[in-house]
Amino acid sequence: MSAVLAVPQLPPIQWQPLREEDMADVAAIEASVYVFPWTIGNFRDSLLSGYQCTGGWIQGELIAYAIVMTALEEAHLLNIAVASRWQGRGVGALFLQHLIEDLRKQQIEMLYLEVRPSNTHARQMYDRFGFRQLGLRRDYYPAVTGREDALFLGLNLGEN
Numbered sequence: 001m002s003a004v005l006a007v008p009q010l011p012p013i014q015w016q017p018l019r020e021e022d023m024a025d026v027a028a029i030e031a032s033v034y035v036f037p038w039t040i041g042n043f044r045d046s047l048l049s050g051y052q053c054t055g056g057w058i059q060g061e062l063i064a065y066a067i068v069m070t071a072l073e074e075a076h077l078l079n080i081a082v083a084s085r086w087q088g089r090g091v092g093a094l095f096l097q098h099l100i101e102d103l104r105k106q107q108i109e110m111l112y113l114e115v116r117p118s119n120t121h122a123r124q125m126y127d128r129f130g131f132r133q134l135g136l137r138r139d140y141y142p143a144v145t146g147r148e149d150a151l152f153l154g155l156n157l158g159e160n
């Protein structure tokens, strides 16, 4: 799988499956964008488990990644991140669009995810794509003081 999508203000982005040799770059971005990052072992386990692990490259530099678990006609977006210096320029939205189109081709009907209520940028992105809140998972995430709930969101891929 490989595709090049472009928006006017961005260089072309190459979307490709992540490989073992990308894990260090993934973990470095992860540690720089999350207060509670996944470990490199979490990403390696995702690869070994057969999750759909996708990266986005600009001129050979990894700038974004996503981990999606699929089961039958459902998919769960476990992680999506854009390197800090590329955030706010449309990469996240382009990436999510790419993932959704790819999942539709696989006849996936529902895409689920969890997001922190405090993650306003991510929540705005999911809102724009039409995700709806399906539930609330109490004390789901670690937080600086105690725990933070997760909003459980879903997008019906057959609707639009």
Ligand SMILES: CC(C)(COP(=O)(O)OP(=O)(O)OC[C@H]1O[C@@H](n2cnc3c(N)ncnc32)[C@H](O)[C@@H]1OP(=O)(O)O)[C@@H](O)C(=O)NCCC(=O)NCCS
Pocket (backbone or CB within 6 Å): 033, 034, 079, 080, 081, 082, 083, 086, 087, 088, 089, 090, 091, 092, 093, 094, 114, 115, 116, 119, 120, 121, 122, 124, 125, 126, 128
């Ligand atoms: C969430 C994330 C993936 C979004 O990627 P991005 O490339 O920054 O997002 P985009 O530039 O494509 O913006 C997409 C939408 O997100 C929202 N958004 C993104 N950055 C924003 C900002 N600085 N201020 C307000 N809204 C913002 C907006 O709704 C935006 O749409 P718009 O430009 O039409 O207003 C990225 O910020 C990130 O990696 N964050 C850290 C990891 C993370 O929180 N992942 C999500 C876990 S659930």
